[in-house]
Amino acid sequence: MRVLLTGSRGQLGSCFQDRLPAGWEILATDSEQLDITVLEQVKAVVSQFKPDVIVNAAAYTAVDKAESEHERASAINQDGPRNLALAAKEFGCRLVHVSTDYVFDGEADKPYCEQDDTNPLGVYGKSKLEGEKAVLAVQPEAIIVRTAWVFSEYGGNFVKTMLRLAQERTTLGIVSDQRGCPTYAGDIAQAIIVLLQNRAAGGIYHFCGDKEVSWSEFAQSIFSIAVESGVLAQAPQVNGIGTEQYPTPAKRPKYSSLSCQKISENSVEPSNWQLALSKIIPSFR
Numbered sequence: 001m002r003v004l005l006t007g008s009r010g011q012l013g014s015c016f017q018d019r020l021p022a023g024w025e026i027l028a029t030d031s032e033q034l035d036i037t038v039l040e041q042v043k044a045v046v047s048q049f050k051p052d053v054i055v056n057a058a059a060y061t062a063v064d065k066a067e068s069e070h071e072r073a074s075a076i077n078q079d080g081p082r083n084l085a086l087a088a089k090e091f092g093c094r095l096v097h098v099s100t101d102y103v104f105d106g107e108a109d110k111p112y113c114e115q116d117d118t119n120p121l122g123v124y125g126k127s128k129l130e131g132e133k134a135v136l137a138v139q140p141e142a143i144i145v146r147t148a149w150v151f152s153e154y155g156g157n158f159v160k161t162m163l164r165l166a167q168e169r170t171t172l173g174i175v176s177d178q179r180g181c182p183t184y185a186g187d188i189a190q191a192i193i194v195l196l197q198n199r200a201a202g203g204i205y206h207f208c209g210d211k212e213v214s215w216s217e218f219a220q221s222i223f224s225i226a227v228e229s230g231v232l233a234q235a236p237q238v239n240g241i242g243t244e245q246y247p248t249p250a251k252r253p254k255y256s257s258l259s260c261q262k263i264s265e266n267s268v269e270p271s272n273w274q275l276a277l278s279k280i281i282p283s284f285r
Helices: 011-018 039-049 070-091 123-138 158-168 185-197 215-228 273-284
Strands: 002-006 025-028 053-056 094-100 143-147 171-175 203-206 237-241
Touching: 002 011, 002 039, 011 025, 011 185, 039 070, 053 070, 070 094, 070 123, 094 123, 094 185, 123 143, 143 185, 158 171, 158 215, 158 273, 171 215, 185 273, 215 237, 215 273
Parallel strands: 002 025, 002 053, 053 094, 094 143, 143 203, 171 237
Antiparallel strands: none
C-alpha cells in the first residue's frame, strides 16, 4: 500500500511511521513539504506520488490560541481536509482524516457514540467539525477517526508537561472536574492501519483510551509510573481543582469519553493508555 502522510512530525504522524507495516510505501510530509491549505499543492503531490490512501495527521491543535486565530484554525482544520478529499476523489484514493472529542459540548453522562449530536464549544472544535463535514461532503467513503487526550513520546503533550512540572514543584493543582479517556498516539496509528487492512467502511469512528479519568487522576497515574520507573524520585502532591480555578481562553467539554463499540467491530481494541505510559515514561530518563 502506498500512503501519503501529512503532519509527519506530529505525535500521530511520528507514531504512524514507526508502525508502518512491511511492504507499505510512505511519503511522509510536513507543512513545509506540503501545505494542505493550497489545493494546487495537494493535487500536485497526490498526482505525482499516486497513493492508495492519504492519512491526514495534520491539524491546528492550539485549542486556546484558536480563539484568536480563527482564520488559521479554519484553513488547516477545514480547508486542508477538504483539499485532501478533493484530491483523493480526483485521483481515486482513500482518505483517513483524524478529528477530535472537542466536536461535543461535554454535557453527556455516558460515552459519546458516532451518531450523537455535535455542539463544539470553541473555535478549535468548530473548525474540526467543519473539517469532518467538508471531507464527507466530497468523499463519503472517507474514514474519520475521532480521538481524545492524545499523548506519546513525541512532541508536546500532557504527560511531558506533568513530568516537567513534577521536577519543579512539590504540589500541583490539576483540574478534576473534566473527564475523558487518554489515548496513546501509537495506538491511534495502529487503529488506522487495521482499518485500512480490513478495508473498513467509510464514515466516522471513535477511538480512545479504555479507562475514563479526570485530568488529576491521569496525572496521578503518570507520577506513579514515573516513580516506579525511576524517572521521578518523588511524586508531587496532586490537588484537584475546578475548571473555574484554571480559566483558559477556550472552554473545554467537561465530559468527552468516546464509545469505541463501532471501531471494535473492525478488530480494533481501545487504547490501553496505562500500558502505553509504562512503556514510554522510562524513555524520559
